Amino acid sequence: MRKVFQAELQQVGDDLVEIANLVETAFDRASESLLNADIQEAEQVISDDARIDFLQNQLDERSIDLLALQGPVASDLRMIVGALRMSASLERAGDLARHLAQVTRLRYPETSVPEDLVPTFQEIIDHDKAIINNVIHLLETRELAYADEIYAAKGRINVLHESVFAHIAEADWGSDAQTTIDMTLVSRYMERFGDHGVSVARKVTYLVTGEWDSAPTASHS
Amino acid sequence: MRKVFQAELQQVGDDLVEIANLVETAFDRASESLLNADIQEAEQVISDDARIDFLQNQLDERSIDLLALQGPVASDLRMIVGALRMSASLERAGDLARHLAQVTRLRYPETSVPEDLVPTFQEIIDHDKAIINNVIHLLETRELAYADEIYAAKGRINVLHESVFAHIAEADWGSDAQTTIDMTLVSRYMERFGDHGVSVARKVTYLVTGEWDSAPTASHS
Numbered sequence A, B: 001m002r003k004v005f006q007a008e009l010q011q012v013g014d015d016l017v018e019i020a021n022l023v024e025t026a027f028d029r030a031s032e033s034l035l036n037a038d039i040q041e042a043e044q045v046i047s048d049d050a051r052i053d054f055l056q057n058q059l060d061e062r063s064i065d066l067l068a069l070q071g072p073v074a075s076d077l078r079m080i081v082g083a084l085r086m087s088a089s090l091e092r093a094g095d096l097a098r099h100l101a102q103v104t105r106l107r108y109p110e111t112s113v114p115e116d117l118v119p120t121f122q123e124i125i126d127h128d129k130a131i132i133n134n135v136i137h138l139l140e141t142r143e144l145a146y147a148d149e150i151y152a153a154k155g156r157i158n159v160l161h162e163s164v165f166a167h168i169a170e171a172d173w174g175s176d177a178q179t180t181i182d183m184t185l186v187s188r189y190m191e192r193f194g195d196h197g198v199s200v201a202r203k204v205t206y207l208v209t210g211e212w213d214s215a216p217t218a219s220h221s
Helices: A002-036 A039-070 A074-107 A115-141 A145-169 A177-209 B002-036 B039-070 B074-107 B115-141 B145-169 B177-209
Strands: none
Touching (some): A002 A074, A002 A115, A074 A115, B115 B177
């Protein structure tokens, strides 16, 4: 019985990693689609999102079955409840990748990101990619050094996010209101994407150490 | 033992209602602060948010203790896992009220919402207020008519949210880029606030009927 339980618990962990991998692919494609007005990539992200939702539901059902059939306590119980939380964060991060792809689709064949903002968004994208990549390593290894990488990347995203807002608020920004709306949303989606990585990192840290750390949270914008 | 368990389960339900009441107050104050540039109301929302976070943590700990000590199954188990989900939605709705208050604070003593958008935002606010009010009734009574009210209000918010974006994207909108950024964020926060009400409604419906309904979800913007 115990062996079956451990195998099931392992499966929940594997499911989380699988979802995180799909979210990574979705974000890669969504950010690519934004910078290059690539409608195929955007459509792919939008249609693939259903798979992430399906896997999250499956993981949740598996977790609830484990709670019902095994009545786990202590660290096993916290692991399962934590998995429910982490799957919700990852599913939401997948939604944000889909929102980014939807911006691409709405503006196609125009490129939504103006030239002067491309370098800043490229930096934000790189940090978000580092975050989801470190989330996968953290889920696989539970080595907390990956959590620190995630917090550091989120700190840099917050600064860049503020700088996007400062830039587009300037009088001589020169783009139309539609572009201002789009860039506000894109910056916000990317900032929130990083937040979900931070949520997962805090949860894993808590499961490993039994204590909540004081990680950086959302930007104030 | 069973009696103690039922009392504890009842307490989890009461905690959810208490959190929902605090979120309602936060949203009332935040929307008031936005329309009237009321800095006191805004500061109150921002400082009161810690209480919502505290109650969410307390509810989560209580739920995990219940799972560990009582090993509930079937509908009781689903109720507890559902409460964990709903507390997360309500906590996040509280964060969005705080974000709205932060916009008030950033623009003070200016009013952030331009005259021509006040009627539309007032409508969105009324629908969001109806949503959180119906969430409280739904949690208290489990009568699914309240869920239908929530879905209907969210449907109207989606339409109004799109109309805000259409309005501020117009060439003759005439406001500065900062106002465009603020209104994009405010509209998005209010739209997301309603989504969390829908999440709670769907969860309660599932707990009552055992089936997921097909409720309207987020706007496509």
